[in-house]
Amino acid sequence: MKKFLAMTTLAAALALTANAASxxxxxxxxxxxxxxxxxxxxxxxxxxxVIGYTEGHNIARGMGLKGKRHHRHYRHHRxxxxxx
Numbered sequence: 548m549k550k551f552l553a554m555t556t557l558a559a560a561l562a563l564t565a566n567a568a569s570x571x572x573x574x575x576x577x578x579x580x581x582x583x584x585x586x587x588x589x590x591x592x593x594x595x596x597v598i599g600y601t602e603g604h605n606i607a608r609g610m611g612l613k614g615k616r617h618h619r620h621y622r623h624h625r626x627x628x629x630x631x
Contacts, residue, residue: 554589555580558596575603 558580579599583591 550589551584551592554592555584558593571604572600575607576600579603 559577576596576599580592580596583593583595583598585591587594
């Protein structure tokens, strides 16, 4: 249990010092660390945290959960000749 707590603290400290500008990245890193920790233990905790922090937004976008791409649709109208 002490190793797990130490690894969690270390992963959180690394995530906070890397770039605290984006709250989404920290949340993605935390979710990745949690998932990795449940599956592979301490090694998965660190690996999941790194993967979630760096690629979490792209993974969520690929699954259709966040940030849909905006496509602009323009309607082109024909100009009618009014000089009849």
